[in-house]
Amino acid sequence: MTAPATAKIETFDCRQAFAETLVEIAQSDPRIVAVCNDSVGSSNLSAFQKLFPERLVNVGIAEQDMVGVSAGLANGGFIPFVCGAAPFLTGRALEQIKVDAAYNALPIVLCGMSPGMAYGELGPTHHSIEDLSWLRAIDGLAIVVPADPAQTRAAVRWAAGSGVPSYLRIGRTKAPSVTADDSNAFAFGQANVLRQGSALTIVATGILVSRALEAAEVLAGRGIEARVLNISTIKPLDEAAIVAAARETGAIVTAEEAMTEGGLGAAVAAVVVRHAPAPMRILGVKGFAPTGSATFLLDHFGLNRDGIVAAALELKGS
Amino acid sequence: MPASSAPASGGTILDPLPAAVDAAERRDRLGKIATEIRRSVVEMIGRARLGHIGGDLSATDTLATLFFAVLKVDPGAPTDPNRDRLILSKGHCSAALYSTLSLRGFFPTGDLATFMQPLSALNGHPNRRKVPGVEANTGPLGHGLPIGVGSAIAAKLSGADWRTFVVLGDGELQEGSNWEAAMCAGHRALDSLTAIVDRNRLQQGARTEDTNRLDPLADKWRAFGWDAVECDGHDHQALFEAFTAPRSGKPVCVIANSIKGKGVSFIEDRVEWHHKVPSPEQVERALKELAR
Ligand SMILES: Cc1ncc(C[n+]2csc(CCOP(=O)(O)OP(=O)(O)O)c2C)c(N)n1
Numbered sequence: 375m376t377a378p379a380t381a382k383i384e385t386f387d388c389r390q391a392f393a394e395t396l397v398e399i400a401q402s403d404p405r406i407v408a409v410c411n412d413s414v415g416s417s418n419l420s421a422f423q424k425l426f427p428e429r430l431v432n433v434g435i436a437e438q439d440m441v442g443v444s445a446g447l448a449n450g451g452f453i454p455f456v457c458g459a460a461p462f463l464t465g466r467a468l469e470q471i472k473v474d475a476a477y478n479a480l481p482i483v484l485c486g487m488s489p490g491m492a493y494g495e496l497g498p499t500h501h502s503i504e505d506l507s508w509l510r511a512i513d514g515l516a517i518v519v520p521a522d523p524a525q526t527r528a529a530v531r532w533a534a535g536s537g538v539p540s541y542l543r544i545g546r547t548k549a550p551s552v553t554a555d556d557s558n559a560f561a562f563g564q565a566n567v568l569r570q571g572s573a574l575t576i577v578a579t580g581i582l583v584s585r586a587l588e589a590a591e592v593l594a595g596r597g598i599e600a601r602v603l604n605i606s607t608i609k610p611l612d613e614a615a616i617v618a619a620a621r622e623t624g625a626i627v628t629a630e631e632a633m634t635e636g637g638l639g640a641a642v643a644a645v646v647v648r649h650a651p652a653p654m655r656i657l658g659v660k661g662f663a664p665t666g667s668a669t670f671l672l673d674h675f676g677l678n679r680d681g682i683v684a685a686a687l688e689l690k691g692s
Numbered sequence: 693m694p695a696s697s698a699p700a701s702g703g704t705i706l707d708p709l710p711a712a713v714d715a716a717e718r719r720d721r722l723g724k725i726a727t728e729i730r731r732s733v734v735e736m737i738g739r740a741r742l743g744h745i746g747g748d749l750s751a752t753d754t755l756a757t758l759f760f761a762v763l764k765v766d767p768g769a770p771t772d773p774n775r776d777r778l779i780l781s782k783g784h785c786s787a788a789l790y791s792t793l794s795l796r797g798f799f800p801t802g803d804l805a806t807f808m809q810p811l812s813a814l815n816g817h818p819n820r821r822k823v824p825g826v827e828a829n830t831g832p833l834g835h836g837l838p839i840g841v842g843s844a845i846a847a848k849l850s851g852a853d854w855r856t857f858v859v860l861g862d863g864e865l866q867e868g869s870n871w872e873a874a875m876c877a878g879h880r881a882l883d884s885l886t887a888i889v890d891r892n893r894l895q896q897g898a899r900t901e902d903t904n905r906l907d908p909l910a911d912k913w914r915a916f917g918w919d920a921v922e923c924d925g926h927d928h929q930a931l932f933e934a935f936t937a938p939r940s941g942k943p944v945c946v947i948a949n950s951i952k953g954k955g956v957s958f959i960e961d962r963v964e965w966h967h968k969v970p971s972p973e974q975v976e977r978a979l980k981e982l983a984r
Contacts, residue, residue: 412863412866412895412896412903413897414897414898415896415897416896432897432903432904433866433904434863434866434895434900434904435833435834435863435864435866435867435895435896435904436866436867436868436904437867438868461832462832465832466834495740495742495808495815495816496784496815496816496817497815497816497817497819499830499831499832500816500817500831500832664810664811665808665809665811665812665813665814665815666810667810670810
C-alpha cells in the first residue's frame with residue numbers, strides 16, 4: 375500500500391475482469407448464458423458474443439423483459455448473467471427482480487454495470503445510487519459489491535455456482551486494487567479486514583475501499599489507528615465483523631457510493647444499535663447529483679480521502 | 693451567430709416562421725435553422741468530449757420544425773399553462789434540444805459552452821428544474837410517451853387546446869412502457885397527441901431490425917388505435933405537414949425516416965457514432981460540411 379509518492383498507482387475498471395471471467399466459466403459450463411439490453415458494448419460482452427453467439431440473448435432496450443426472460447432461462451436449467459447498466463437494470467426491472475428472481479428463488483445473476491455515479495455527466499437518470507437501498511429490501515437476494523478486479527473475478531465464480539439469486543455491482547470508475555493476495559480476495563458473506571486498528575473502524579464498499587485505506591494512512595499520521603473493513607457482501611452482512619469492530623474500536627465511519635438512506639451505512643447501523651451501540655458517521659451520496667464527472671461528484675459529496683478523514687476526526691472529537 | 697441574409701418574409705433566420713410562408717420558404721428557412729442547430733451540436737460535443745452525436749443529428753430536423761414552425765411556445769413565458777408541450781423522450785439527444793431551445797430564445801446561446809461542465813444546468817440529459825423549455829427529465833428510455841399521454845389527458849380535462857408532441861427513438865420503442873401508453877392513448881382517442889419516431893434504424897449497439905425487430909412499425913401503431921404516417925425525417929415541409937395535418941379523432945404517430953448522424957458524411961448511418969466523440973480535426977471537417 376505504500377507506493378512511493380512519485381509512482382502512479384494503477385487503477386482498474388472492473389468490467390474487464392468481469393467479462394473475462396464470464397467467458398472463462400462459460401467455456402466449461404454450457405449452462406452459462408448472458409442476457410442483455412442493447413448493452414453488448416457497455417457490458418464488455420463482445421468477446422462472449424463472438425465465442426457463444428447463441429448463448430447471448432440481447433432482448434433489446436427492454437429491462438423488464440430482460441429479467442423475466444432470465445427467469446424463464448433459469449427455469450429451463452440455465453444460469454443467466456443479466457448484464458445491463460445498473461440504474462436501468464435495478465430501477466426499471468425492480469419488480470421482476472423481486473418476484474421473478476427472488477421470490478422464485480432462481481439462480482439469476484444480476485450484473486449491475488457502471489453503478490454509483492460512474493456515468494458522471496450523464497446525470498441522475500444514469501446514476502445508480504439507490505440500488506443498494508431498494509435491493510436490500512428484497513428477501514433472499516444476495517448483494518455483492520467487488521472492490522477490485524480480483525474480487526470481481528472471485529465474485530463472478532461464486533455467483534455462477536451459488537444457486538441463489540444475486541446482484542453483482544460491477545464498478546466502472548477506476549480505482550486501485552485493494553487485494554493483497556488473489557487466492558483469498560473474496561469469500562461470500564465475509565468482510566475483509568484490510569488494516570488493523572483500534573481507534574475507530576472505517577467500513578467501506580466498492581470504490582470507496584481504496585479511499586478508506588488512503589484515509590487510514592492520513593489518520594495514522596495523526597496518531598489515530600483506524601481499522602479498515604472491506605464489505606464486499608452487503609447482504610447477508612458479516613455481522614460478526616461489524617460487532618467486533620464496534621466493540622473493539624468504539625466508533626464507525628461507513629463509506630459507499632450510494633444513497634445514505636438504506637445502503638451499507640444503514641445496514642451496519644442496524645447491527646451496531648442492536649449488538650454494540652457506538653457512534654457512527656454514514657458517508658454516501660446525498661441526493662440527485664449536479665452536473666459533473668464521476669470523480670468530481672465523488673469529491674462533491676465528500677466521498678474521498680479527506681471526507682473520510684474529516685468524518686473520523688469529528689467522531690474522535692479531534 | 694449567423695449573419696445570413698434576411699428571409700423573404702422579414703425578420704432574421706432565427707425567428708420562428710410566420711404562419712403565412714409558402715412551402716419553399718419554409719423549407720429554406722428551416723433548413724438554415726437546422727444547420728445552425730447541427731453546428732451547435734457538433735461544437736458542444738467536441739468541446740465536452742461527451743454526448744450522443746448520431747441521435748442528435750437525426751432528430752435535428754424534427755426539433756427545428758417543431759420549435760420554429762409548429763409549437764405554440766413563448767420563450768419569454770416558458771411555463772405558460774396553455775403552451776404546447778414537447779417532450780424529448782430520447783433524452784440522450786440533449787445537445788440537439790439545448791441548441792434548439794437556446795436558438796429559439798429560451799436561454800442565452802452562450803450557455804451552450806457549459807454543456808456537461810461541472811455544475812452546469814446543461815446536464816447530459818435534460819432537467820426541467822434547470823433548463824427553461826424542458827418539459828420532462830428524460831434519459832431512461834420509455835418515459836416520454838406515458839408522460840405525453842398524461843399531458844394530453846390533462847388538456848382534455850382542462851378543456852384546453854394545447855397539443856402534446858413526444859419525440860421517441862426507434863430503439864426506444866423496444867421498451868414496453870411505450871406500448872402501454874400507446875394503448876391508453878388509442879383507447880382514449882387522444883387526438884391532441886403526436887408521437888414522432890426518429891426512425892434512423894440504429895440503436896446503441898446495432899441496427900434495430902437485427903436487435904429486436906420493429907417493422908411493420910406503422911401497422912403496430914394503427915393496431916393500437918392511432919393514425920400513422922411516414923415521411924422523410926429530414927424534409928422540413930413534409931414534417932410540417934405531418935405535424936399539422938387535421939386530426940381524425942385519433943392520436944397521430946409520425947414515423948420520421950431519418951439517418952443517424954445526418955449532415956456529417958463520416959458519421960451518417962454508422963452504429964459506432966451513437967456516442968463516439970469527434971476529434972478536433974473531425975469537428976473541423978464536420979463544421980465544413982455543415983456550411984451555412
Ligand atoms: C431504460 C434504458 N435502457 C438503456 C439505456 C441506454 N441507452 C441510451 S441510448 C440507447 C439507444 C437508443 O436507441 P434509439 O432509441 O434508437 O435512439 P437513437 O438511435 O436515435 O439515438 C440506449 C440503449 C437507456 N438510456 N435507458
